[in-house]
Amino acid sequence: MADSGSGFMVLLLLGLVVVVPYVPVGCSRFVVEKNSLRVTSPDSVKGTYDSAIGNFGIPQYGGSMAGVAMYPEANRNGCEEFDKHNISFRSTPGSLPTFVLVDRGDCFFALKAWNAQKAGASAVLVQDSTDETLITMDLPEDEGNPDYLANITIPSALIEKGFGERLKKALGNHNQEMVSVNLDWREAVPHPDDRVEYELWTNSNDECGVKCDMLMEFVKDFKGPAQILEKGGYTQFTPHYITWYCPQAFTLSKQCKSQCINHGRYCAPDPEQDFSSGYDGKDVVIENLRQLCVFRVANETKKPWIWWDYVTDFQIRCPMKEKKYNEDCAKEVLKSLGLDLKKIEKCMGDPNANSDNPILKEEQDAQIGKGSRGDVTILPTLVVNNRQYRGKLEKGAVVKAICAGFQETTEPAVCLSSDVETNECLENNGGCWQDKSANVTACKDTFRGRVCECPLVDGVQFKGDGYTTCEAAGPGRCKINNGGCWQGSRDGHSYSACLDTKCECPVGFKGDGVKSCEDVNECKEKKACQCPECSCKNTWGSYDCTCSGDLLYMRDHDTCISKTGSETRSAWVAFWVIVVGLAMAAAGGFLIYKYRLRSYMDSEIRAIMAQYMPLDNQSEVPNHVSDQHA
Known part of the structure; x- marks a missing residue:
């Protein structure tokens, strides 16, 4: 169990509990990560409640789980195997999963979940025993960590005492309907944009029992997905390492000298918890510092994912059990990865200096909670979009948690694979619009479900509500199912x-x-083939027009002309003869007109002149003078 509100800072370093006085820079706090628990029936307890996510099992980040609550008649704290009491929670085919409600106390939280899982439960709800704010149920921290811890797969949640009593009352009333419960993790991780930022608070120590074994196995398994996400630009990953400091009064003690560097400023527990033999805590701090510098140097070369290669290779080639956990082995790994040793040594600085190490000082400052994250006090801890992950560090579970941090429809392909989520578009097309003939659909599968959104296909945007209609719009739309x-x-x-x-x-x-x-029947509607010699025949989408005899139909002029070349030439000759004849007639007419006009003018002139000068062949013309009166 990890509780909050302590006067000391509790550092659970991979199985070791180290309690040291700690004065935080700001207001330190441990944040309990929660999910939503909704009761849909009966009405007496119907509503939405908070529950604290257990730090074991596999929460369904980004999804939800519906089930039926059950409170056992015996073994109500879940500390014994339910088989001993002939109790089974296995669901029959077609029925809802069983969520087992158990009481807090008498044994580890994880053991309650393990016993419920073995009896067939799909989730376990633990009722708090006192009226208090919710706490985080954690793995046991004693030396005898049992093997079952790595095998817990069902999710678990702690609920408040008052809410638990109401559930029990509803479950005890056999005349009422069954108690239907829905555990919802869809908002457990923020998902503001198309990139996920996540951190892994880890340790290079490999001799701390089950937690170290689980962490090393996770790093090896998760290396592939982590590098795919990072290389694709989908995520931004940062490794972190917890250290603690030695109180000033004890910096010269044997314990602090063996566990700390930089004169007690940065410390780690002794791996074997034996100060006189084996590796010391300061060996762990130095290797943690080296791994931080590996990440920084690799990040400078735009290849931060090399950190995963170094950490996994170091685990394999330099284990404590084989006495290879040392600087020489680390350098061999660094050389094989092509990393610059001098840059890494410069980054690490002098571990014997009586001064702050800037890299480790940043790590200590980063342990203090900021925003919604809270202090990091449990190792290992995964932080996704500034929210601490709860549950088993297992590849599939962590992939789901990271995928839950993407905004809908922006998830990379790894988040939509069949082993991570269910494709809701496969059944009835998700209830969205689709055009089967063109193989076009508005259904988009996302990590949290499906959205109905008109698609963009080959550069053509469909528009509509996505549920009942989607129509191609704009240039190029005719390429898609002929634009409808x-x-x-x-x-x-x-x-x-x-x-x-x-x-x-x-x-x-x-x-x-x-x-x-x-x-359209062009022949009947009198739109074509109207010349006297034409004969019309309708065709699909057009018409055929033929001319009588040897004439050829000209569609543009709706007329018929002769088919043969000689007849065509004769026609042209006749045409030009007519044109020339008309031209000559016009010229002759013009000459006649000019001649007659001139003769008329001559006669007029002669008449006028005869009045004053009689011609030889003309008698005298009398003078026509108007009478004048006084």
């Missing part, structure tokens, strides 16, 4: 009603352009 418009083929001819902005029947057809376009 009518199209047809017959007799070797194909027609489409799809345009960039709408559906409209092509020329030769009529209709709505979406469901149907019917052929």
